[in-house]
Amino acid sequence: MSEKFEEKYAQARTEFDKLLVYATNLSFETTGLPATSTRIEDASLIFTKIVGHTISVARLLPTGLVPKTPGMSEFWDLSSICALIRALIDAYYALAYISIDEISEDEREFRRLLWTMHAESRRHHMLQLIGSTSPDGKVLAEKVSKLKTQIEAHPFIKTLDKEVRKKIQRVECSSHLTHKQLNERFRIDHNYYQAVYVFLSCYVHSFPFSLTQLTDFKAGTGDSLHLISVAVKYCTGFLALAIKGFISVVDCQITPVPDDVKTIIDKWAYVISKGVSDSA
Numbered sequence: 001m002s003e004k005f006e007e008k009y010a011q012a013r014t015e016f017d018k019l020l021v022y023a024t025n026l027s028f029e030t031t032g033l034p035a036t037s038t039r040i041e042d043a044s045l046i047f048t049k050i051v052g053h054t055i056s057v058a059r060l061l062p063t064g065l066v067p068k069t070p071g072m073s074e075f076w077d078l079s080s081i082c083a084l085i086r087a088l089i090d091a092y093y094a095l096a097y098i099s100i101d102e103i104s105e106d107e108r109e110f111r112r113l114l115w116t117m118h119a120e121s122r123r124h125h126m127l128q129l130i131g132s133t134s135p136d137g138k139v140l141a142e143k144v145s146k147l148k149t150q151i152e153a154h155p156f157i158k159t160l161d162k163e164v165r166k167k168i169q170r171v172e173c174s175s176h177l178t179h180k181q182l183n184e185r186f187r188i189d190h191n192y193y194q195a196v197y198v199f200l201s202c203y204v205h206s207f208p209f210s211l212t213q214l215t216d217f218k219a220g221t222g223d224s225l226h227l228i229s230v231a232v233k234y235c236t237g238f239l240a241l242a243i244k245g246f247i248s249v250v251d252c253q254i255t256p257v258p259d260d261v262k263t264i265i266d267k268w269a270y271v272i273s274k275g276v277s278d279s280a
Helices: 002-030 038-060 078-100 105-129 136-153 155-159 162-169 179-185 190-204 208-216 222-249 259-274
Strands: none
Touching: 002 038, 002 222, 002 259, 038 078, 038 222, 078 105, 078 179, 078 190, 078 208, 078 222, 105 136, 105 155, 136 162, 179 190, 190 208, 190 222, 190 259, 222 259
């Protein structure tokens, strides 16, 4: 049984590693190129964050049941792996919302205003929490107020539900769309997304579910390697979507996607769109 889990882990790592190499090269290739729009600028920033998370995941992953380097030991840190993968998925949704989505310029302008207001509001709130007396607090408060006025006067806000407008007024969101709505727009099976997100979040929040798994599945066992394989596949799937989306946004000459990488991206785009049951 352990040999079966090791074989499946090796297969999962092969796909993961191929996407990571391509994503890293893509990030390097597009770094420093002039951004012709805030859409591309935002996409580049968020994609770099996604690649960074993926590199960190790779550094935490075991090489197999037995370390491939003789005499070396490996620390199996499933909790950190899951926390990083959830951060990667959150970054994908930010990328999708602010850059990948094909929308009118009017709506894109609105999203950018909402995005910026949320950022300035968080900065202001953090200064308040630490009791800062810096004049920056007043400057930020004025920025937020000005942005709120621009948003309330923006034509696109009239198309939104009343409750959504209230949330925006209270500066409670950086996106006017829910994850379910984004999933519909980007052909992501919502049940699949929820299953992935709940699994990863249990480790982020140290819920009892995750703690019992850490107790039951010991490092160096086939069952534990299988659990890590599941997390690796979740990471590979959303990295595939991020690569596909980023390429669609960047308006410059980039190296063509190798056939084997394209096959992996297409496979995961299909899996995530259809969802899976009783398989990982």
